Amino acid sequence: MGxxxxxxxxDPDGExxxxxxxxxxxxxxxxxxxxxxxxxxxxxxxxxxxxxxxVMGHLxxxxxxxxxxxxxAAVFLIxxxxxxEALPFFTTGGGAAIxxxxxxxxxxxxxxxxxxxxxYGALALIVGSLxxxxxxxxxxxxxxxxxxxxxxDIAPFGLRQICKPVIEILAAxxxxxxxxxxxxxxxxxxxTHLGFSSGTNALNxxxxxxxxxxxxxxxxxxxxxxxxxxxIREASYGLGATRAETIVNVVIPAGHSGILAAVILxxxxxxxxxxxxxMASGNASRIPSPxxxxxxxxxxxxxxxxxxxxxxxxxxxxYFALFTVGLTLLLFTFSLNLLSEYLLGKAKAxxxxx
Amino acid sequence: MxxxxxxxxxxxxxxxxxGAVVLIAAALLVVLIPMFGRGITAVVFTETVEFRRLEKDxxxxxxxxxLARALADAGAAREPIYTMLREFSEGIDTxxxxxxARDVYQKYGEYLNYHNTPKEQYSEYRKQAKDVRDGLVxxxxxxxxxxxxEGLDAVLKEKDNPVFADSPAMEFFAMAQRYKKIAETVDxxxxxxxxxxxxxxxxxxxxxxxxLPGEATPPLWMDQYGATxxxxxLKAKQALLYDExxxxxxxxKPMVKKIVARKEQFAGTPLELLFxxxxxxxxxxxxxxxxxYWQYFIDDWVNSHYFGGVGxxxxxxxxxxxxxxxxxIPLGVISAAYLVEYAGDTVWIKIIRMCINTLAGVPSIVxxxxxxxxxxxxxxxxxxxxxxxxxxxxxILALPVIIRAxxxxxxxxxxxxxxxxxxxxxxxxxxxxxxxxxxxxxxxLTGIILSLSRAAGETAPILFTGVVAMGPIPSxxxxxxxxxxxxxxxxxxxxPTRALSYGSYDIAVGDRISMLAPHQQFGMAMTLILLTVAxxxxxxxxxxxxxRKLRGC
Numbered sequence: 001m002g003x004x005x006x007x008x009x010x011d012p013d014g015e016x017x018x019x020x021x022x023x024x025x026x027x028x029x030x031x032x033x034x035x036x037x038x039x040x041x042x043x044x045x046x047x048x049x050x051x052x053x054x055v056m057g058h059l060x061x062x063x064x065x066x067x068x069x070x071x072x073a074a075v076f077l078i079x080x081x082x083x084x085e086a087l088p089f090f091t092t093g094g095g096a097a098i099x100x101x102x103x104x105x106x107x108x109x110x111x112x113x114x115x116x117x118x119x120y121g122a123l124a125l126i127v128g129s130l131x132x133x134x135x136x137x138x139x140x141x142x143x144x145x146x147x148x149x150x151x152x153d154i155a156p157f158g159l160r161q162i163c164k165p166v167i168e169i170l171a172a173x174x175x176x177x178x179x180x181x182x183x184x185x186x187x188x189x190x191x192t193h194l195g196f197s198s199g200t201n202a203l204n205x206x207x208x209x210x211x212x213x214x215x216x217x218x219x220x221x222x223x224x225x226x227x228x229x230x231x232i233r234e235a236s237y238g239l240g241a242t243r244a245e246t247i248v249n250v251v252i253p254a255g256h257s258g259i260l261a262a263v264i265l266x267x268x269x270x271x272x273x274x275x276x277x278x279m280a281s282g283n284a285s286r287i288p289s290p291x292x293x294x295x296x297x298x299x300x301x302x303x304x305x306x307x308x309x310x311x312x313x314x315x316x317x318x319y320f321a322l323f324t325v326g327l328t329l330l331l332f333t334f335s336l337n338l339l340s341e342y343l344l345g346k347a348k349a350x351x352x353x354x
Numbered sequence: 355m356x357x358x359x360x361x362x363x364x365x366x367x368x369x370x371x372x373g374a375v376v377l378i379a380a381a382l383l384v385v386l387i388p389m390f391g392r393g394i395t396a397v398v399f400t401e402t403v404e405f406r407r408l409e410k411d412x413x414x415x416x417x418x419x420x421l422a423r424a425l426a427d428a429g430a431a432r433e434p435i436y437t438m439l440r441e442f443s444e445g446i447d448t449x450x451x452x453x454x455a456r457d458v459y460q461k462y463g464e465y466l467n468y469h470n471t472p473k474e475q476y477s478e479y480r481k482q483a484k485d486v487r488d489g490l491v492x493x494x495x496x497x498x499x500x501x502x503x504e505g506l507d508a509v510l511k512e513k514d515n516p517v518f519a520d521s522p523a524m525e526f527f528a529m530a531q532r533y534k535k536i537a538e539t540v541d542x543x544x545x546x547x548x549x550x551x552x553x554x555x556x557x558x559x560x561x562x563x564x565x566l567p568g569e570a571t572p573p574l575w576m577d578q579y580g581a582t583x584x585x586x587x588l589k590a591k592q593a594l595l596y597d598e599x600x601x602x603x604x605x606x607k608p609m610v611k612k613i614v615a616r617k618e619q620f621a622g623t624p625l626e627l628l629f630x631x632x633x634x635x636x637x638x639x640x641x642x643x644x645x646x647y648w649q650y651f652i653d654d655w656v657n658s659h660y661f662g663g664v665g666x667x668x669x670x671x672x673x674x675x676x677x678x679x680x681x682x683i684p685l686g687v688i689s690a691a692y693l694v695e696y697a698g699d700t701v702w703i704k705i706i707r708m709c710i711n712t713l714a715g716v717p718s719i720v721x722x723x724x725x726x727x728x729x730x731x732x733x734x735x736x737x738x739x740x741x742x743x744x745x746x747x748x749x750i751l752a753l754p755v756i757i758r759a760x761x762x763x764x765x766x767x768x769x770x771x772x773x774x775x776x777x778x779x780x781x782x783x784x785x786x787x788x789x790x791x792x793x794x795x796x797x798x799l800t801g802i803i804l805s806l807s808r809a810a811g812e813t814a815p816i817l818f819t820g821v822v823a824m825g826p827i828p829s830x831x832x833x834x835x836x837x838x839x840x841x842x843x844x845x846x847x848x849x850p851t852r853a854l855s856y857g858s859y860d861i862a863v864g865d866r867i868s869m870l871a872p873h874q875q876f877g878m879a880m881t882l883i884l885l886t887v888a889x890x891x892x893x894x895x896x897x898x899x900x901x902r903k904l905r906g907c
Contacts, residue, residue, distance in 0.1 A: 053781075060783055061696055068689040068697075068706055071757065074750045075709040078716060081727040146374035154371055163375055165894050170382050172804075172890035173883055174811025175718075176855045177389065180862045180879040184872075185388045211381050218378075242360050244367035265715075272717025274814035279863055302719045302814070309723075309818050314731065326723040330716065337715035341708065 079330070086327040089120070089320035105324060111285040111299075113308065113318040120321040122328065124285045128298040129329075131288060132277055133270040135206030136213055140270075141263055143210075144217030148262070149247055151218065152225040153233075171215035175275040182208045182280035196295045198282060203294035205281040209273060213266035220265055224258020224347055225251050258347040264340040268333050271302075278303035301325045386883070393880025395873040396663075400584035401645035403428045404564060408579050408661060413653070424641050431638035435628055436567055439559065442625040444536065446548045448494040451529060455494070458529075459487045461522040479517050486512050486526050493530070497545050499537060506534045536624075551597065551619050555628075558594035562587060562632075563639065576660040576867070583873070584642045591636075595629055650877060654827065658867035659874045664881050666827045670741075670851035671885070673828060674816065675809045677745035677847070678752055682809075683802055685749075686756030687791075690798075693757070694764045695786050714754035718814040721751050725819035741828065742847040744820030751815055752805040759801020763794040796900045800893045807889035811882065813855040822850045823860035854882040 090101045101120075108121020147167075151160055186207070187199025196203075228251050236246040252259065282297025285304070305322050312318045403424045409415045444451060462483050466476050486509055493505030512518065513527045556566070564580035565572060572578055581587035597616055600609040617629045632639065653663035689710075697703040725747030729736050736743050767790050775785040791798070813821075828846035835842045858879045861868045868874050 057781070057783070064688060064692040064696060067685060068692045070685050071689065071713055071753060072706055072709040074753065075712050077728060078713075078720065078724045078750075081724050081732070082720065085723070085727045143374045143377060146371040147378055150371035150375050154368055155375075161898075163379075165891075166379050166382055168894060169887055169890055170378065172807055172811075172886050173385065174813070174855055174858075174886055176811065176813040176858045177879050177883050177886075178385070180858050180875075181385050181389060183862045184875060184879075211385070214378060214381075242364035244364040245360070247367070268715055268717075272715075272719070274717070274719040275859060279859065302717060305719050305723065306814060306817055309726070323723060323727070326720050330720050333715050333717055333720075334712060337712055340715075341711055 082327050082330055085323040089324045109287050122325055124287050125301045125304050127287050129271055129300040131298055132202055132205045133267055136209035136270045139210035140213040140217055140266055144214050145221055147218045148221035151222045153247055167215050167218055178208050179275040179279035200280050200282040201295050202298045205277045208276045209270040213270045216269050217262045217266040220262035221259045224255040228254040257343040261340040261343040264336050268336050272333055274302040274306050278306045301329050389880055392876035396877025397650045398646050400642045402587055402640035402642050404580040405582035408582055431635045438628045446545055446552055451494050452491050455487050455490050458522055458525045465521050482517055483523050490526055502537045506530045558590055561590035574657055576657045587640055658865050659861055660867050660871050664878050667852045667854045667857045670853040671810050673741055674745050675806055678748035678809050681749035682752040682756055686753050687760050690757045690760030691786055694761055710754050710757055718812055721747055721815040722817050739820040739850050740848045741820050741851050744816040747815045747819050748809045752809045755805035756801050760798045763797025767793040796896050800897045803889050803893040807886040811855055811886045820850050821853045821856040858882050
C-alpha cells in the first residue's frame with residue numbers, strides 16, 4: 001500500500017492539503033482541523049510515541065506480573081512464618097536436644113502441654129488425623145467414585161443438571177455447620193440409637209468428613225472420567241462389552257491418574273479440616289486401641305491447634321509446639337498437593353497424546 | 355447364561371452408582387432438614403405475652419395499650435393461681451410464718467415502747483405476748499394435726515385479752531386463724547414431702563409465668579420473664595403437671611423413669627385445683643399467638659443467646675467477608691487476567707501456578723496460624739486480633755478460589771471477541787479492559803460469589819486473628835467524630851468482632867446458657883447456612899444463565 005497518509009493537519013504539504021477548507025472561517029477551520037485530527041489519528045506512531053507505548057506496555061505488564069506474584073509471596077510468607085514460629089520448639093534446648101525433640105514429637109503418644117513436666121508427643125495427634133481421614137475415605141471413595149461414574153457415564157443430561165447443584169450445595173455448607181450438625185444432631189442420635197457412651201467420637205467425625213470430602217472426589221473424578229475420550233468407550237462397546245464392563249475395564253483404567261488425584265484431594269480436604277473434628281471427635285489425645293473401634297474419642301492435629309492456641313501465651317514452648325504441629329500439617333498437605341498435581345499433569349498429558 | 359450374568363452385573367452397577375447419588379442427596383437432606391426445621395423456630399414461633407413484655411422492655415417494640423390489656427388479662431387469670439399457691443405454701447412452708455410471728459412479737463415490743471407503757475406493765479405484757487408467740491410457733495412447727503389444732507386454739511383463746519387490743523399482736527390471731535383453716539384441710543404428716551414437691555411446683559410456675567408477685571427482681575434477664583415461647587411454656591407445663599421420678603428397682607438394675615401427676619401428689623389438698631386451673635386457663639395465662647420474629651436477624655442477644663437474635667454476628671460476618679473481598683477481588687482478577695492473557699509457558703508462570711495450587715490446598719487452620727504469626731504478631735500496626743487481621747487472612751484464603759474461577763471465565767471468552775477488538779486497533783490492555791473482562795464478567799462474578807460464601811463460612815482462619823464469641827458490636831463512630839478525627843472512620847477495622855461461623859461453634863459447644871434454648875442454637879447455624887447456600891444458589895443461577903447465553907439460546 002505504500003505510505004498511507006491520513007493526517008492532513010500534520011502533513012500540510014500533502015496532496016489533500018487545504019482543499020476542503022477554502023471557504024470556511026478561520027475559527028471554524030481550526031475546529032474542523034482539530035476534529036479531523038482526532039478522527040484520523042495516525043496508525044503509524046512517531047518514534048517517541050512508539051517508545052512510550054513500548055515502555056508503558058512493559059511497565060503495565062510488569063505491574064500485572066508483580067500483582068500475580070502475590071500468590072507466590074503468600075505461599076512463601078506462610079511457609080516462612082509457620083517455620084519461624086515452629087523452629088524455637090526444636091532449637092531452644094541447644095544442639096543436642098534437637099534430635100531428642102524431633103524424636104519426642106514424632107514418637108511419643110503423650111500430648112500433655114500443660115502438665116508440670118510437659119510432654120509434646122504428637123504421635124497420637126498424627127495418628128488421630130490419619131485415622132479419621134482413613135475412616136472418611138472408606139466411605140467417601142466408593143460412594144464418590146460411583147457418583148462420579150453416574151454423572152460422567154450414566155446420567156442423562158437433564159439429570160446431571162439437577163445433580164450438580166446438589167453436590168455444589170453439599171460443598172457450600174460451611175465446615176462449622178457440619179460440625180454443628182455432628183454435635184447437635186448426629187451425636188445424640190448415635191448415643192441413643194447405637195448405644196455409644198459418647199456421641200462425639202471417631203465414627204461421628206469420619207462420617208461427617210466423608211460427606212465433606214464427597215464433592216471434591218466426585219467433581220475431580222467425574223472430570224477425569226469425562227476426559228476419557230468417547231472413541232475409547234465406543235471401541236469397548238463395539239467389542240461387545242456392557243456399560244459396566246466398559247467403565248470398570250476401560251474408563252477407570254484410562255482415567256486412573258485423575259481418579260487418584262480426586263482421592264488425594266478428598267484426603268487433603270479431610271485431613272486439613274478443623275471445625276468438624278474439633279467439635280465431633282471428642283478431643284481425647286490417645287491412639288485408638290483396638291484400632292477398629294470407631295466409638296472411641298480421638299484428637300487430630302487441626303483440632304489441637306484450634307483448641308489449644310486460644311489458651312497459650314505467645315512465645316511459650318506450647319505455642320511453638322502448636323506451630324510445629326501446624327508445620328507438620330502444612331508439609332503433609334503440601335506433599336499431597338504436589339502428588340495430586342503430578343497425577344493431574346500426567347492425566348492431562350495422557351489426554352494430549354490421544 | 356453368561357450373558358444374563360453380565361446383564362445383571364451391568365444393571366447392578368448402574369443401580370449402585372445411581373444409589374450413590376441418591377445417598378448423597380439423602381445426606382444433604384439429612385443435614386439440612388433438621389438444621390432448617392429447628393432453626394426456623396428461632397424466627398417463626400408461637401409467642402406468649404411474656405415475649406411481648408420482653409420485647410417492650412428490651413427494644414420498646416409493640417403497642418403499649420394492647421400489651422397493657424393483655425397483661426391485665428393474663429394477670430387476672432394468674433391471680434387465683436398465685437393466691438392458691440401462697441395459701442397452700444403458708445400451710446406447708448411454715449418457716450416464713452415462724453419468722454413472721456417473731457417479727458410480730460418484736461413489733462409489739464416497739465409498740466409498747468412507743469406508747470410509753472410503765473415498766474412493770476411492759477415486762478408483764480411482753481411475757482404474755484411471748485407466751486402467745488411460743489404457742490403459735492410450736493403449733494406451726496408441729497406436724498401432728500391434733501397438736502397443731504390444740505395449740506392454735508390455745509393461742510386463739512387469748513384473742514380477747516385486752517392487753518393485745520388494737521396492737522400489732524392482733525396479727526398473731528389472724529395468722530392462727532388462717533393456719534387453722536389450712537391445718538384442718540391439709541395432711542400435715544406429709545409436710546416434708548409436700549414441701550419438696552411444692553418447691554418444684556413453684557419453680558415450674560416461675561418458669562411458666564415469671565417471678566411470683568412479691569419476689570425480688572432476679573438479676574438475669576432470662577429469669578425475669580416466664581416462658582416467652584409456646585414450646586418452652588409447654589415444657590414448663592409438663593414439669594408443672596407431672597413429676598418425673600427416677601426409681602431404682604434394686605441394686606445393679608438401671609433406673610426406671612416414672613411419671614406421676616402432681617394432681618395425685620397433692621390429692622385432697624386445696625392445691626389440687628391449681629393444676630386443673632392451669633389447664634383450663636392456659637390460653638388466658640400466656641395468650642399465645644403466632645409470631646414471625648424477623649428482627650432475629652438484626653437484634654443483639656441477651657444473656658448468652660437466651661433471648662434475642664444474631665444481628666451483630668451477621669454484621670461481623672459481612673464486615674469480614676466484604677473487607678477480605680476488597681483485597682482478594684482486585685488481586686485475584688488481575689492475576690487471572692495476567693495468567694490468561696499475558697503469561698507464556700515460562701518457568702516463572704509454572705511456579706506461580708504451583709503456588710496458587712498450593713495456596714488452595716493449605717489447611718484453613720494453617721491460614722489461622724499464619725495470620726496469627728504474620729498479621730497479629732509481626733505487623734506492629736495491627737498488633738492484636740481484629741477485623742483487619744482476620745479479613746486479610748481470609749483474603750489470602752479466597753485468593754486461589756477467585757483466581758481459578760476468573761481464569762476459567764476469562765478463558766471461556768471466545769477468541770473472536772479479542773480478535774475483533776484487536777482488529778479495530780485497540781491494544782492488548784485496552785482489549786482486556788474493555789472487551790475480555792466485561793465479557794467474562796458474569797463468570798468472574800460467579801467465582802467471586804463462591805469465594806465470598808467460602809470466606810463467610812470459614813472459622814479456623816479467624817479463630818486467632820479477630821473473632822470473639824462475646825464482645826461489643828464494631829462501632830463506626832458518628833459523622834461529627836469523623837469530621838473531628840478522620841481516622842475514627844476506620845476504627846472498626848481494629849476491633850475484634852463476632853461472626854456467624856465462630857458463633858455457631860460457640861453456641862453449640864462453648865456456651866452453657868444457650869443449651870437451654872436450642873432454637874437459638876439452631877437459628878444461628880441456620881442463618882449461616884442460609885447465607886452461604888443463598889450465595890451459592892445465586893452463583894449457580896448466574897452460571898446457568900451464562901451457559902445458556904454462550905450456547906446462544
